Amino acid sequence: MNPGGPKTVALDGPVTIYEVAGLREAFREALAEGVDLQVELDESTKWDLAGLQLLISCVQTAKADGRSLVLAKIPRSCVEVAERAGLSDWLESASQKD
Template sequence: MALEGPVTIYEAAALRDAFRDALADRQDMRIELEESTKWDLAGLQLLISCVRTARADGRSVEVVNVPRGCAEAFQRAGLAQWLDSITVK
C-alpha cells in the first residue's frame, strides 16, 4: 500500500480504513511512504498500530522510501529507532 499526501489527524479516519482494509488481506505488507507529506502524532500512531497488528498476526511489514518529514516526526516523538527497525533501505 502507498500513503500519499498528509498523514495527519485530518486524514485519520480515511487512513484507519485503508490500514484496516490492508490488514484484512492477511498478507505480508509493504508500506510505501515516498509520496506522503506532512506527518503528525495521529499519523505516527496509525502507522505504528498497523505494523503492530500485522506483526501480532504473524505477518512481516516493510516500510520503504521514508521522506524526511516522516523521519523527523518520528525523531521528535522519540521513535526514530523504531522507524529504522522497520524501514527497508
C-alpha cells in the same frame, strides 16, 4: 505468507490527524487480506504524531497476526516527527533494509 512477496500499499498526501481515520480504514482492509505488506511513503507529505501512531499500530497488528508490515521510501517529514517523538529507533526497525 504471500509467496509472491509483500503487497505494496502507497500513501500519498498528508498523514495527519485529519486523515488518520480514513487511512486507518484503508489499512484495516489491506491487513484483512492476510498478506505481508510493504508501505511506500515517498508520496506522503505532511506528517504529525497521529500519522506515526497509525503506522505503529499497523505494524503491531500485522506482527500479532504473524505477518510483516515494512515501511519503505520514508520522507524526511516522517523522520522528523519520529525524531521529535523519540521514535527514531522504532522507525528504523520498521523500515525496509536496502
